[in-house]
């Protein structure tokens with residue numbers, strides 16, 4: 001992907017080259033090439049079974065590509081270590097209401113990292129958790145069991161979990177499935193706001209084509225098999241000015257207002 005276009009001054013966050021994947025004899029991804037640049041908002045659309053979740057799971061290293069390469073921040077996914085730079089909100093699970101974890105525990109689990117499940121969490125970690133809960137406006141739910149929350153409240157908790165490490169890249173797999181239209185609108189509004197004002201890159205799978213298209217435009221920038229990629233750049237591709245990735249969770253304060261009344 002070493003092209004020479006004007007866009008190259010923006011850091012590649014995800015580079016996918018000649019990627020193929022099949023389950024047994026079922027080809028799901030076929031020779032896919034696609035790049036996500038810093039600050040892009042990418043909407044991934046496709047019919048049921050098109051391979052969206054499979055692609056996201058390969059990007060976050062949960063399954064290995066059979067052919068081709070994926071690089072995250074320039075590093076092949078197999079060697080990538082900076083997982084705290086990536087927040088991942090997987091497809092909605094229907095929690096058993098008896099599932100014992102509290103919202104605070106779920107959000108804190110975002111700090112464990114991949115190889116560090118049993119490290120002791122310290123006071124700084126608790127402060128990060130409180131901040132993430134506050135940003136998402138769910139401090140008052142911290143000690144409730146996650147399985148007892150509404151769909152919209154659970155999604156806020158999972159977004160807080162994904163945000164706790166101040167990620168540079170947020171990957172969301174159908175974050176609003178099973179949530180009422182008004183709540184979906186509030187959630188999408190929040191994501192747009194975050195994208196517009198902060199240096200976070202988004203890759204989101206959604207069946208809500210209308211909501212995506214209203215933000216990302218009506219034409220996909222790329223189609224590959226049944227997958228369609230819609231993209232919005234926050235900045236003009238020609239603009240190669242300062243593109244620092246730095247931001248802080250505390251910068252997201254103020255979202256309480258954006259969210260007010262929209263999710264609960």
Ligand SMILES: Nc1ncnc2c1ncn2[C@@H]1O[C@H](COP(=O)(O)OP(=O)(O)OP(=O)(O)O)[C@@H](O)[C@H]1O
Pocket residue numbers: 023026028046047048049050051052053054055
């Ligand atoms: N672990 C698996 N073993 C075998 N086949 C699988 C497995 N996971 C997914 N598939 C199949 O691969 C195809 C792509 O699945 P995937 O979950 O990636 O699609 P999707 O685009 O996310 O679908 P949806 O919109 O329904 O969530 C489907 O036909 C699915 O049945």
